[in-house]
Amino acid sequence: MLQTEKQYVQWQENDVTRNTRWLSESQHPAPTRIVRVDDKTTADEAYRFACEGTSMLWQGDFHNARQLLQALARRIERTEQRKLSKAAKSAKSTPDTAVIPNLFHQQRQAQAQRARVLSRLLLELDAGYISRLRRAPEFSAACTVAFGELDEPCLISFRDLQGALGAAQWREKGVPIASLDLSVFPHYGVFAPTRHEYVQLMLDAALPAVHDLAFDIGTGTGLLAIILAQRGVKQVIATDLNPRALACAGENFARLELPSVQLQQADLFPAEARLANLIVCNPPWLPAKPSSPLEYAVYDANSAMLRGFLQGASAHLAPQGDVWLILSDLAEHLQLRTREELLSWFAEAGLEVKYRLDTQPKHGRSQDNTDPLFAARSAEITSLWCLTPQSK
Ligand SMILES: C[S@@+](CC[C@H](N)C(=O)[O-])C[C@H]1O[C@@H](n2cnc3c(N)ncnc32)[C@H](O)[C@@H]1O
Incomplete structure (x- = not known):
């Protein structure tokens, strides 16, 4: 509790x-x-x-x-x-x-x-x-x-x-992830990946040539770690702050028999001496104050998780490693963050954009023109930003 x-x-x-x-x-x-x-x-x-x-x-x-x-x-x-x-x-x-x-x-x-x-x-x-x-x-x-x-x-x-x-x-029925031909089973208080347009981005992005070790930061149900393990990453360490998420991800990994994925409760990065070839993170997309712990996975006050993740990534990344950041631009359409700000955070963290994959969400609210925020929601793009340390 x-x-x-x-x-x-x-x-x-x-x-x-x-x-x-x-x-x-x-x-x-x-x-x-x-x-x-x-x-x-x-x-x-x-x-x-x-x-x-x-x-x-x-x-x-x-x-x-x-x-x-x-x-x-x-x-x-x-x-x-x-x-x-x-x-x-x-x-x-x-x-x-x-x-x-x-x-x-x-x-x-x-x-x-x-x-x-x-x-x-x-x-x-x-x-x-x-x-x-x-x-x-x-x-x-x-x-x-x-x-x-x-x-x-x-x-x-x-x-x-x-x-x-x-x-x-939800926990009994699970959330089917069609493109993976599996379901994840969310627990109470854990982010349920009901909008999984970013799964395809995670499948399309090219893995770094060496992919022995990856970190999944803020794993929730464990979905991103599952994708990496299924794509052949030898070892994945998944972290979350929320004990409910850790219990939930642990159950999902066990159900799918994925012994190559380990869990750690951590504020962002795992306590792990080795550097990762790939670090992925799907932080909450909207910079706003959560009104209860049940909203911590949706709202990121002052973009603390996003900025902390970017700031810390290089120190945990192996040479030739990649960072995959999953982020929608809804915050930009709502004027809660600008594109320039986001790019400046990459630069301040010593990261540069290697490439970006985009997709347009098709969930119900993006099609609902009676929603007062329809203009912003219908223009939303979800991206996988592949970042690397800046070339000297
Ligand atoms: C938007 S959810 C994404 C969950 C999952 N990765 C996915 O894509 O379905 C963000 C997750 O980050 C976790 N989180 C928030 N702040 C964190 C922090 N400082 N360190 C680790 N995890 C954090 C939340 O508990 C939540 O599970």
């Missing part, structure tokens, strides 16, 4: 003060006001409670809680859609270059507000993640693998519970 310190929430129930463990993987603060709600509560009443910051402890039928959450989501969407389409219209009609980054920040704020409102619907669970609600399914196995053992009762948001149930399905 990533949450290190236990948190407790106190509330009044029939004049009795209750004190219960608060579980929130999305790191929402413990609720300060709690009312009991049930099957008779209307969606409008619940929406009012949630918007004014009151959390609702569900006492009704389990499936009705799910429907209530959907009804809340529809209400939030209607409000947000109105705000965002207004902002998107003004973006089209004004040449002001600050409008696009504003749209991105507005969209993130809207997502955060949506998460806050939806997380106000709570469930009380007994130790072992057991629910006493009518028609509650069995979810203790899914919660235990996602959040760890639970030896006391807790309050949890219905939304976090759904997150654990969704993750359990």
